[in-house]
Amino acid sequence: MLALESITKSYPTGFRRRNVVLADVSLLLTQGRIIGLVGPSGCGKSTLGHIILGLEQPDRGRVLFHGRDIRHMNRSSKMEFRKNVQMVPQHPDAAFNPRLSIGASLREVFRFHAVCPRHEQADYLEATLQHVCVPPELLKRHPMQLSGGEIQRLAIARAILTKPALVVLDEATSMVDVSVQAAVIHTLRDLHREHDTAYLFITHDMALANAFCDEILCMERRGGLPNGVVAKRYSVVQSLAEEPSAV
Numbered sequence: 001m002l003a004l005e006s007i008t009k010s011y012p013t014g015f016r017r018r019n020v021v022l023a024d025v026s027l028l029l030t031q032g033r034i035i036g037l038v039g040p041s042g043c044g045k046s047t048l049g050h051i052i053l054g055l056e057q058p059d060r061g062r063v064l065f066h067g068r069d070i071r072h073m074n075r076s077s078k079m080e081f082r083k084n085v086q087m088v089p090q091h092p093d094a095a096f097n098p099r100l101s102i103g104a105s106l107r108e109v110f111r112f113h114a115v116c117p118r119h120e121q122a123d124y125l126e127a128t129l130q131h132v133c134v135p136p137e138l139l140k141r142h143p144m145q146l147s148g149g150e151i152q153r154l155a156i157a158r159a160i161l162t163k164p165a166l167v168v169l170d171e172a173t174s175m176v177d178v179s180v181q182a183a184v185i186h187t188l189r190d191l192h193r194e195h196d197t198a199y200l201f202i203t204h205d206m207a208l209a210n211a212f213c214d215e216i217l218c219m220e221r222r223g224g225l226p227n228g229v230v231a232k233r234y235s236v237v238q239s240l241a242e243e244p245s246a247v
C-alpha cells in the first residue's frame, strides 16, 4: 500500500555540515499489517513518520502510495491519500488549531472527507470519543485547556475518524495511564479488524510493541562518515522482537 524507496534525509547543522538522519531507508507498509518502529532517541523515527505523511521532504528517495509518488499526485489522489494516511504526532497538540475548540477541529474532518452521512456525524463523533475514553464535554474546550493524556486521546480520535488505511502512531499512548492505554490499544485493534487498518507504531515501549505489533523494525546506528563528526548514519533493519538489546 505504501512504500518508502531509498529515503535519505539530513538536516543542516552548520556551514557545509549536515546531520544525516535517514540513510537509504526502504520500507513497505502493507494493508492490515502492524509494524513497530523502535530505536534510540534521536535516531529519526519521527522524521520517518513525517516523510510518510509528506510533512517533510526527503533529500533523496520517494514515497509511493498505491504506486503513486505522493509529491506528484493530482488533487483527488491527494485527498484520497490524506483520508487514508493519518498520523498521531508525538506532540499531539500539534494536531489541533489552538484557536478552535476541539469540537470544531474534529468536525473539520467531516468538511474535508466523506466519512458518513451528515445526519450520522454527531453520533459517529461521540462513539469515536467513547472508544478513546474521552467524555463529549471536552469538545467545548480549547487545546490548552486539556491535559497531555486527554489531548493525546483526542489526537487518536481525530486520526481514526476518517477510517484510514494506515495510521502512523508516534508515541501515541505515552501520556496515558495503563488502563486507558489498554482501552486505546483495544480500539486500534478493533479498527484493524474491521477495516484492515495498518499501523506504524513508533515507540520506546518494547513490551507494548511486542504485544501489539506483527513485526518490529529497529533503527540502529551504523558507524559514521570518515571525517564526519557531525554526520550519523542510520538504517532500518528488521529485528526480532525478542531482542530488545538491538534497540
Ligand SMILES: Nc1ncnc2c1ncn2[C@@H]1O[C@H](COP(=O)(O)OP(=O)(O)OP(=O)(O)O)[C@@H](O)[C@H]1O
Pocket (backbone or CB within 6 Å): 011, 012, 021, 039, 040, 041, 042, 043, 044, 045, 046, 047, 048, 090
Ligand atoms: N527540523 C529539524 N531541523 C534540524 N534537526 C532536526 C529537525 N527535526 C529533527 N531533527 C533532528 O533529527 C534527529 C532525529 O529526530 P527525530 O525526532 O526523528 O528522532 P526520534 O527517533 O523520533 O527521537 P525520539 O525517540 O527522541 O522522539 C534528531 O537529532 C533531531 O534533533
